[in-house]
Amino acid sequence: MSVVRDIITVAGVSAGVFFFFAGTVGLLRFPDTLTRLHALSKADNLGLGFVVLGLLPQTGGLRDGLKLISIWMFVLLAGASVSQLIARTARQSGSGK
Amino acid sequence: MSIATVFEIALAAVVLGLAIWTIAVPDTYSATVGFIAYGLLVALIWVRLDAVDVALTEAAIGGGLGGVVLLGAAARLRDTEAMTTEAPSLIVRLSAAILSASIAAALAVAILLLPDPAPTLAPEVVSNSGATGMANPVTNVLMAFRGMDTMLEKVVLLLAIVGVWSLASDQAWGGRPGLRHQADPNGVLAFLARLLPPAGIVVGIYILWTGADHPGGAFQGGAVLASMWLLVIMAGLADTPPVRSRWLRLILVSGPGLFLVVGLGGLCFGPAFLAYPVAFAKPLILGIEVAMLLTIATTLGLLLAGAPERSAE
Numbered sequence: 114m115s116v117v118r119d120i121i122t123v124a125g126v127s128a129g130v131f132f133f134f135a136g137t138v139g140l141l142r143f144p145d146t147l148t149r150l151h152a153l154s155k156a157d158n159l160g161l162g163f164v165v166l167g168l169l170p171q172t173g174g175l176r177d178g179l180k181l182i183s184i185w186m187f188v189l190l191a192g193a194s195v196s197q198l199i200a201r202t203a204r205q206s207g208s209g210k
Numbered sequence: 211m212s213i214a215t216v217f218e219i220a221l222a223a224v225v226l227g228l229a230i231w232t233i234a235v236p237d238t239y240s241a242t243v244g245f246i247a248y249g250l251l252v253a254l255i256w257v258r259l260d261a262v263d264v265a266l267t268e269a270a271i272g273g274g275l276g277g278v279v280l281l282g283a284a285a286r287l288r289d290t291e292a293m294t295t296e297a298p299s300l301i302v303r304l305s306a307a308i309l310s311a312s313i314a315a316a317l318a319v320a321i322l323l324l325p326d327p328a329p330t331l332a333p334e335v336v337s338n339s340g341a342t343g344m345a346n347p348v349t350n351v352l353m354a355f356r357g358m359d360t361m362l363e364k365v366v367l368l369l370a371i372v373g374v375w376s377l378a379s380d381q382a383w384g385g386r387p388g389l390r391h392q393a394d395p396n397g398v399l400a401f402l403a404r405l406l407p408p409a410g411i412v413v414g415i416y417i418l419w420t421g422a423d424h425p426g427g428a429f430q431g432g433a434v435l436a437s438m439w440l441l442v443i444m445a446g447l448a449d450t451p452p453v454r455s456r457w458l459r460l461i462l463v464s465g466p467g468l469f470l471v472v473g474l475g476g477l478c479f480g481p482a483f484l485a486y487p488v489a490f491a492k493p494l495i496l497g498i499e500v501a502m503l504l505t506i507a508t509t510l511g512l513l514l515a516g517a518p519e520r521s522a523e
Contacts, residue, residue, distance in 0.1 A: 187409070194402040201398075 118170035125167020132160030146203040150196045157192035161185055218258055225251045238284040238291060245280060249273035262425035263348040266417075270433035275510055282516070343492035345423040352427070353495045357484040361473065364466040364502060367509045371462065375453055377517035384454030387515035393446040403445030410438040418503050422492070428465075428499045432506030439511045450515045458508065465505030469498050 132155050139152020165185045172178045225248065232244035249272035256265035297303075335347050335355060342354045352360045378385070393399045414434035421427035442448045451458050472494055476485035486494050 187406075190402070190406065194398045197398045 121170050122167045125163050129160045129164035132156055147200055150200055154196055157188060161188055238287050242280045242284045246273055246277035266425060266430040270430050275433055278514055346421060349421050349427055361469045371509050371512055374513055374517055382518040382520060385518040385521045386452050387450045387518050391444050391446045399445045403441045403447050407438040407442060410434055418499060428502040428506055432503050433510060435507035436510035440514055453518050461504050461508050465502035468501040472498060
């Protein structure tokens with residue numbers, strides 16, 4: 114069983130790393146604020162989600178698993194709200210290019 | 211070479227690179243952003259060194275609240291920055307480089323000259339950890355074995371807030387710190403400021419409570435509570451309190467005050483200043499930590515809010 118758990122972890126974390134990588138490439142290469150935010154939210158939402166999914170089989174119990182999932186939920190909430198605020202400020206100040 | 215070693219070398223290289231970039235980059239804003247990222251990566255290094263308590267504090271204070279304070283300072287400096295374009299002279303830069311290099315060399319020599327094994331009090335701390343009834347050795351050292359240092363640290367926080375308040379103009383003295391924040395009551399920020407604090411307050415109290423036996427404590431929990439408070443203020447749902455307010459000052463002195471009272475109690479009824487009676491060590495320490503949680507959260511929030519700028523009305 115531990116081999117199956119390890120395989121899930123490697124697959125999940127690798128998928129997460131892929132989305133973080135894609136998000137970082139987008140942050141460096143995309144032309145304006147709005148598209149860069151779009152790239153970053155990939156890393157926050159999907160990347161961290163896959164990392165948490167991959168780590169879940171390694172947790173000691175239900176409590177640790179719930180902690181990991183709630184960390185993901187908090188990052189989703191904060192990331193989505195802050196992206197929205199940055200996007201609004203960028204559009205209002207006309208620097209959204 | 212294991213994956214962990216490769217990761218550690220890469221982490222160290224990125225931290226050093228960020229440190230150099232923070233120094234080399236010309237404008238204050240970029241340097242501040244670099245410093246925040248540096249603080250978060252240094253927190254990762256502390257995790258790799260198994261110093262989770264330090265990592266929590268570094269992430270909350272060095273990366274989080276310290277970063278926000280510096281960002282605010284950078285924003286205020288932006289107007290003056292355009293005027294000071296001339297670089298310091300070669301002699302100044304050269305002497306700064308020589309000074310920094312000799313301090314780094316002295317530190318390196320000091321570390322290399324340490325006897326092997328290095329002198330440590332760690333085994334003694336571990337063997338005496340039963341005396342306070344708490345399992346977290348860091349909390350034991352902070353609150354019991356070196357309680358004096360921790361108490362003075364809280365007094366320093368009080369001095370810091372007095373220093374910030376002293377920057378107020380005479381008209382604003384005793385008034386409310388910072389500008390009145392206006393935000394769309396139906397906007398994202400107000401939504402977040404209504405949704406997050408109930409969960410954040412629970413997390414902050416949990417971090418304090420778990421600090422007795424696991425990594426955590428008043429400073430880390432207080433930083434979480436302070437950020438929740440600031441979120442509500444920035445969303446315009448509440449205003450900063452006027453600094454002349456009696457209850458505010460009571461909270462600010464409650465942590466160091468209770469610490470001092472318990473310490474004097476140890477002097478009067480026990481063997482020494484800050485000596486806890488063994489039977490009550492855990493409840494006394496937790497009581498001090500609860501008062502300190504409130505003091506730290508309020509102090510950090512007020513440090514970020516800045517000097518009083520408006521009258522209380």
